[in-house]
Amino acid sequence: MRICPIMSAMRRNKVGAILVALQMALTLAILCNALFLIHQQVQDSHQPSGIGDEANLLVVSNAWVGDPPDSKALQLADLAALRRMPGVVDAYATYSFPLGGGGWGCSVRLFAAQALASTWCSTYLVDEHAQKVLGVRPLAGRWFTASEIVDRRENDAKPPSSVIIVTRALADRLFPAGDALGKTIYIDRAAQTIVGVIDHLLVPNVSDGGEDNQDAVLQPNRFIGHGGAYLIRSRPGEIDALANKVPDVLRQLDHARVVRYVRTFPEVRARAYRGARGFAAILATVCAIMLAVTAFGIVGLTSSWVTQRRRQIGIRRALGATRRAIVQQFQIENLIIASVGCTLGAGLAVALNLWMVSRFEMQRMPLLPVLAAAIAVLLLGQAAVLWPALRAAAIPPALATRSG
Amino acid sequence: MLPYYLRLAARSLRRAPILTALVITAIGLGIGGSMTVLTVFRAMSGDPIPGKSSQLFVPQIDPWGHGHGFGDEPPDQLSWLDIEQLLRQHIARRQSAMYGVGFSVIPQDAAQPPFDVDGRAVNADFFAMFEVPFQYGAPWTADDDQRGAEVVVIGQKLNQRLFGGADSVGRNIVLDNHTYRISGVLAHWEPVPLFYAVSSGGAAFADTEDVFLPLTRAIASHLPWQDINCNKSSGSSWEAHLQSDCVWLQLWVELPTAADVQHYRSFLDHYARDQQRSGRFDHAPNNRLRNVREWLDAEHVVSNKAWIMVVVSFSFLIVCLINAMALMLAKFMGRAGEFGVRRALGASRRAIFWQCLVETVVIGGAGSILGIGFTVLGLLGLRATLSSNIERLAHLGVADVLIAIALSLGATVVAGLYPTWRAAQVQPAWQLKTN
Numbered sequence: 013m014r015i016c017p018i019m020s021a022m023r024r025n026k027v028g029a030i031l032v033a034l035q036m037a038l039t040l041a042i043l044c045n046a047l048f049l050i051h052q053q054v055q056d057s058h059q060p061s062g063i064g065d066e067a068n069l070l071v072v073s074n075a076w077v078g079d080p081p082d083s084k085a086l087q088l089a090d091l092a093a094l095r096r097m098p099g100v101v102d103a104y105a106t107y108s109f110p111l112g113g114g115g116w117g118c119s120v121r122l123f124a125a126q127a128l129a130s131t132w133c134s135t136y137l138v139d140e141h142a143q144k145v146l147g148v149r150p151l152a153g154r155w156f157t158a159s160e161i162v163d164r165r166e167n168d169a170k171p172p173s174s175v176i177i178v179t180r181a182l183a184d185r186l187f188p189a190g191d192a193l194g195k196t197i198y199i200d201r202a203a204q205t206i207v208g209v210i211d212h213l214l215v216p217n218v219s220d221g222g223e224d225n226q227d228a229v230l231q232p233n234r235f236i237g238h239g240g241a242y243l244i245r246s247r248p249g250e251i252d253a254l255a256n257k258v259p260d261v262l263r264q265l266d267h268a269r270v271v272r273y274v275r276t277f278p279e280v281r282a283r284a285y286r287g288a289r290g291f292a293a294i295l296a297t298v299c300a301i302m303l304a305v306t307a308f309g310i311v312g313l314t315s316s317w318v319t320q321r322r323r324q325i326g327i328r329r330a331l332g333a334t335r336r337a338i339v340q341q342f343q344i345e346n347l348i349i350a351s352v353g354c355t356l357g358a359g360l361a362v363a364l365n366l367w368m369v370s371r372f373e374m375q376r377m378p379l380l381p382v383l384a385a386a387i388a389v390l391l392l393g394q395a396a397v398l399w400p401a402l403r404a405a406a407i408p409p410a411l412a413t414r415s416g
Numbered sequence: 417m418l419p420y421y422l423r424l425a426a427r428s429l430r431r432a433p434i435l436t437a438l439v440i441t442a443i444g445l446g447i448g449g450s451m452t453v454l455t456v457f458r459a460m461s462g463d464p465i466p467g468k469s470s471q472l473f474v475p476q477i478d479p480w481g482h483g484h485g486f487g488d489e490p491p492d493q494l495s496w497l498d499i500e501q502l503l504r505q506h507i508a509r510r511q512s513a514m515y516g517v518g519f520s521v522i523p524q525d526a527a528q529p530p531f532d533v534d535g536r537a538v539n540a541d542f543f544a545m546f547e548v549p550f551q552y553g554a555p556w557t558a559d560d561d562q563r564g565a566e567v568v569v570i571g572q573k574l575n576q577r578l579f580g581g582a583d584s585v586g587r588n589i590v591l592d593n594h595t596y597r598i599s600g601v602l603a604h605w606e607p608v609p610l611f612y613a614v615s616s617g618g619a620a621f622a623d624t625e626d627v628f629l630p631l632t633r634a635i636a637s638h639l640p641w642q643d644i645n646c647n648k649s650s651g652s653s654w655e656a657h658l659q660s661d662c663v664w665l666q667l668w669v670e671l672p673t674a675a676d677v678q679h680y681r682s683f684l685d686h687y688a689r690d691q692q693r694s695g696r697f698d699h700a701p702n703n704r705l706r707n708v709r710e711w712l713d714a715e716h717v718v719s720n721k722a723w724i725m726v727v728v729s730f731s732f733l734i735v736c737l738i739n740a741m742a743l744m745l746a747k748f749m750g751r752a753g754e755f756g757v758r759r760a761l762g763a764s765r766r767a768i769f770w771q772c773l774v775e776t777v778v779i780g781g782a783g784s785i786l787g788i789g790f791t792v793l794g795l796l797g798l799r800a801t802l803s804s805n806i807e808r809l810a811h812l813g814v815a816d817v818l819i820a821i822a823l824s825l826g827a828t829v830v831a832g833l834y835p836t837w838r839a840a841q842v843q844p845a846w847q848l849k850t851n
Contacts, residue, residue: 027834031742035735042731049724077520077530078592079640166640170649200649238640239518263529270520270532290801291721295728297797298449302732305442309739312438316746368727372720 018345021321028313033353036389039306040357041364044385046295048365048377052221053292057285059225061110062179062212064147066277068246071109072258073272075239084163084236086266093265094242097257099250104141105242107166107235108134108216110228111284115216118229121198122186132224133182133199134215135171137164137233145245146213151180153193153208156232164233170202173232177208181226199229218284221375239272251276303392310396314342318404325404326411335405342401343394350393354386361385417767421774428775432747436779439743443783443828446736448790451820453729455795458816459809460621461718464607465546469708472545473669473677475502475684476706479661479691480647481699490702491645492615492715493663496635497696498687503539507683508669509676512539513631515665516613516642519591523578533574535591535627536613537634543569543600545670546612551575553585553600556630560599564632569600574626591627594637608808609717611708615666616643620717621805641665681705733827741831744779748772748839759844772836773829780828784821788812791820 022029063069074090076083087105094103108115115136119129138146143155155177162172176199183192183206196205213228246254259271275283318325325338365377429436463469477498478490494502499513515537520530542548543555552575556567568589575584588595602624609620638654641664650660671677681703688701706714748755755768795810 027838028742028745031738031745035738035742038731038735038738042728042735046728075518075520075532077522078594165652168652202649268530270530272532286803287721290798290803291725293801294725294798298728298732301445301449302735305445305736305739308438309442309743312435312743313746316435316743316750319750364727368724372723374720374724 018341018348021317021324021341022345022348025317028317029349032310032313033349033356035306035309036350036353036393037357037360039302040354040382040385040389041360042302043299043388044361044381045364045368045377046299047385048381049374050292050295051381052375053288056218056221057281057288059214059218060212061214061277061281062146062148062210062226062228063110063277064149066281068248068251069145069147069277070244070246070251070255070258071112071273071275071277071280072242072244072262073239073274074242074262075270075272076266077268077270079238080268083238084234087234087236087240089265090242090262093261094244094258097254097261099247099254101245101247102141102144103242103244104139104145105235105240106137106142107237107240108136109241109243109280110214110216111218111280112216112241113284118200120182120186120229121201124198124201124203126198131182131185131227133178133227133229134217135199136213136228136230137235138177138230139232139234142230142243145243147245148210148213150177150208151211153177153206155208156230160232161234162232163236164231166235166237170200171204171231171233174202174204175207175232176204177210177230178206179213179226179228180209180211182229183209185227199231204229204231220288303388306389307392307396310346310393311400314346314397314400315403318342318400318407321404322407322411325407326409329407329409329411338405338407339398339401342397342404346393346397347390350390354389357389358382358386417770418774421771422778424771425775425778428747428751429778432750435743435747439740439747439779440782440786442736442739442743443780443824444786444790446733446740446827447783447787447820447824448794449736450729450733451787451791451816451823452794452798453725454819455791455812455816456798456806456809457718457722457726459608459811460722461712462608463709464609464611464712465708468547468670469611471670471672472708473508473671473680473705474711475667475669475680476704477684477688478699478702479663479697481697481702488702489714490704491663492666493643493645494665494667495661495663496658496665497661499665499667501687502667505683505687507680508671510541510545510670511667512542512545513665513667514538514542514612515631515634516625517629517634517639518642519627521574521578522590522593524590533591533626534623535629536625537631537639538628539631541670542628542668545668546607548605549603551601551603552583553598556599561630561632564630564636566594566596566633567599567630568596569602569628570598571602571624571626572604573623575601589627596629606808609712611712611717612666612668614712614715614717616645619805620712620715621808677705737827737831740779740783740828741835744776744832745835745838748835751839752842755839755842756844759842765840768842769836769840772839773832776829776832776836777825779832780825781821783828784824787824788817788820791816 091103091105094100115134118133118135120131120133122130139161140156140158160173160175164172186192186197187195192206192209196203212226215225215228218225255274258274262271361382368374369376476490476492477494479495503513517535517537519533519535521533522530540555540558540561551572555569556565560567575581584598584601587598589598606624610622614620644662644664646662650656650662671680684703684705685701688697688703691697791812795812798806798810
């Protein structure tokens with residue numbers, strides 16, 4: 013296959029070829045940045061929550077009317093009733109839970125006199141039932157015992173207890189040697205001894221690609237306050253029936269309350285990541301449409317080039333060029349244009365990424381998505397050019413003998 | 417000549433229907449994609465209180481000093497200690513401190529279960545300062561503010577739910593076991609973004625609160641805050657909470673003139689310096705005084721994701737336009753023979769140029785119609801994929817439609833300029849010879 017006829021054909025269509033190359037370059041630049049963003053969003057939304065068997069965890073958000081002085085007794089009565097319900101494995105009351113939004117932030121210090129915090133964390137209040145409800149198992153150490161659980165009210169800034177369980181992420185950050193168990197650290201300036209380490213537990217408010225999304229601290233506290241949540245572990249297959257019954261059971265116990273919502277944990281997860289998944293879906297849609305536009309553009313443009321060059325193609329056929337040679341002529345032509353476009357596009361892609369890193373706190377893109385997108389754009393060009401190329405190959409050699 | 421060119425354009429578009437359809441679809445998709453994003457973006461970054469946004473300011477004071485999680489920025493809320501002082505001085509024309517609260521509403525019909533509403537504790541100036549429209553009644557008085565009266569202003573939706581939309585001024589409402597008298601009912605008022613409630617990551621595109629009550633009443637009733645930041649632990653009592661450096665309130669002030677702004681700035685500076693002198697602050701003053709737009713920028717109301725979508729969608733538009741340009745070039749060049757004949761018959765270059773330009777504008781017009789269709793589809797898609805808050809953002813206004821038409825025509829003409837110019841360069845003799 014000789015390059016000469018291709019080059020001379022392209023030279024006569026310089027601007028057209030440049031436009032296609034530009035379009036492919038820009039398509040590549042957007043495509044790989046979008047792929048990278050989509051990958052990050054999807055990866056974020058699949059982070060392990062730390063909760064075992066999420067499908068059988070029910071969350072009930074409850075608020076008392078006003079701030080009744082006997083809210084502790086009311087809560088204990090609620091919990092007793094919930095635990096008695098058929099289909100319930102266990103239940104506990106808390107203020108916040110993974111992916112639930114809101115929650116309490118906390119500061120972490122390694123020494124009492126430290127001025128600035130070492131890092132920040134999210135507090136979860138749990139009791140001796142919570143381990144079963146959440147379905148977590150300590151990697152090291154133990155869970156809290158019933159005797160360690162103390163009351164905590166909304167206004168209590170300092171934790172009233174002195175033992176904590178932390179996630180592995182936080183333990184490793186504070187003690188890279190892996191000897192966190194038994195150490196005393198300062199949470200909100202109160203001395204707390206680490207008695208257990210769990211694998212994962214997502215914080216209530218996750219951030220995009222946030223490295224602190226697993227920095228949770230569990231405290232053996234019974235939350236006493238105006239509003240809160242009951243987390244209920246259901247037996248497999250009974251969660252839907254349970255979700256329907258729970259509000260009535262609670263209202264029968266005490267009418268002066270608002271059951272804000274009853275959600276399964278998968279629903280909680282879907283709500284928490286709705287924005288991230290929606291963003292990824294929108295980007296994917298834009299990319300799909302962009303690829304279609306580029307592909308149809310190449311089809312249309314190559315078709316019109318075929319029409320313009322009917323005579324030349326007829327002459328080449330008459331001079332002995334095979335159909336395959338004609339097809340290859342258009343394929344190679346597109347490959348040359350696409351290669352130029354991809355080279356330009358790769359540079360553009362990296363530049364776009366670097367600009368977004370500096371402007372929008374995005375992460376640096378590795379080269380893999382650029383490579384993947386470049387291959388996709390090259391293949392797209394080849395696929396798009398095939399149909400017009402086959403039409404060109406069908407031009408009869410006899411055309412050359414006719415005058416135009 | 418225009419009707420003739422239009423006739424020619426229609427004929428030529430019909431003669432190459434596939435190429436024409438590709439060009440128009442490419443432009444339509446580009447306009448649809450970019451306008452979908454631009455419509456939402458314009459709503460997100462819009463002025464929530466036009467005409468007054470440059471006169472409303474948020475004072476910020478740093479009670480903690482450097483290194484407490486906000487970097488060099490002071491916290492975006494204030495402590496009660498500072499709020500009390502700033503309110504007492506009353507330097508601004510109007511001022512309102514505020515914080516978000518939650519209530520359970522007890523319906524009069526005891527068979528109905530209680531339900532939750534969002535509320536906001538504010539000063540009486542809030543309503544005049546933000547030009548809040550009333551359907552019935554009026555704000556409470558400055559005297560009510562002083563006394564901490566049990567009086568509320570409720571929103572249109574709550575009034576509909578509790579009183580069927582009737583004039584409920586003077587009637588009572590039970591919130592969290594306390595009875596309040598209704599002094600006013602708001603008319604429809606939904607600032608987008610909800611500029612006064614965005615601090616500490618508050619929902620910028622949430623609904624307006626259903627209940628407003630005097631700040632003094634909320635403090636006296638110990639109504640709990642919804643969002644608080646502390647640099648050190650305080651005691652558990654309400655008094656200790658009020659005396660702490662925890663930040664949980666916002667302040668808005670109305671400063672009509674540049675001199676007022678300057679005056680307020682130096683007032684804040686003096687205040688912080690006094691606090692430093694008295695030993696409460698251990699650092700130099702670090703204050704901010706931002707108007708609505710600066711405040712919304714500082715609070716990152718338009719998220720990075722929204723910005724990235726704008727970049728992506730406009731890059732997509734450029735891809736579509738390059739595509740359209742290449743196709744139009746092919747289209748016009750395919751008709752070099754026709755132009756050659758017209759030139760040979762005496763048509764000037766200018767005439768060919770205008771003929772192609774009219775054709776380009778026709779393509780742009782068709783693209784804009786298709787583009788608006790795609791925008792409507794895109795906005796429906798956004799509503800389906802994103803959270804419910806997007807609903808108030810994903811609205812195609814008249815301005816958006818006009819922008820779409822202008823963008824489509826402008827972009828198509830720019831893209832068509834080179835092909836048009838090339839068409840006008842066709843040499844009559846050469847074309848006649850080769851054909």
